[in-house]
Amino acid sequence: xxxxxRHNYKSLKIWQLGIDIADETYxxxxxxxxxxxxxxxxxxxxxxxxxxxxIAEGSAxxxxxxxxxxxxxxxxxxxxxxxxxxxxxxxxxxETILTKIEGxxxxxxxxxxxxxxxx
Numbered sequence: 001x002x003x004x005x006r007h008n009y010k011s012l013k014i015w016q017l018g019i020d021i022a023d024e025t026y027x028x029x030x031x032x033x034x035x036x037x038x039x040x041x042x043x044x045x046x047x048x049x050x051x052x053x054x055i056a057e058g059s060a061x062x063x064x065x066x067x068x069x070x071x072x073x074x075x076x077x078x079x080x081x082x083x084x085x086x087x088x089x090x091x092x093x094x095e096t097i098l099t100k101i102e103g104x105x106x107x108x109x110x111x112x113x114x115x116x117x118x119x
Contacts, residue, residue: 007066009052009059014115017108018052018073024101025080032092040092044083050076051108063119070116077105077112 009015025048029041051073058069081102088098 006061007059009056012055012059012115014070014073014108014112015052015055015059017104017111018055021051021077021080021101021104021108022048024048024104028087028093028097028101032087036092040083040087040090044080044087047076047080047083051080067116067119070112074109074112077108081105 022045025044029036029044032041054069054073054076058066058073061069084093084098084101084105087093088095
């Protein structure tokens with residue numbers, strides 16, 4: 001990227017995948033018991049939103065700063081992975097759902113780390 005030019009976050013595949021993960025997370029937590037509305041459900045939604053949001057925010061910055069925002073996005077993806085395991089352990093989601101979204105998170109993590117290496 002040339003000096004002063006910024007990334008168009010909407011064209012980044014990692015941002016698009018982050019949006020997909022957030023949408024899927026929102027759909028998943030809708031099925032959780034009401035008792036989780038302000039706990040696990042809320043935390044999972046916040047984590048999932050953080051993934052594409054930090055990519056968008058960082059895209060307007062320098063590459064060094066953008067890399068920091070990508071680190072935050074990655075951290076949120078690992079946090080969400082942990083929360084999905086907790087949801088599975090509480091039988092809020094089944095193994096099929098867990099495996100599907102874990103696959104998307106793993107893909108996101110690999111793609112994001114690869115993208116960071118190009119900055």
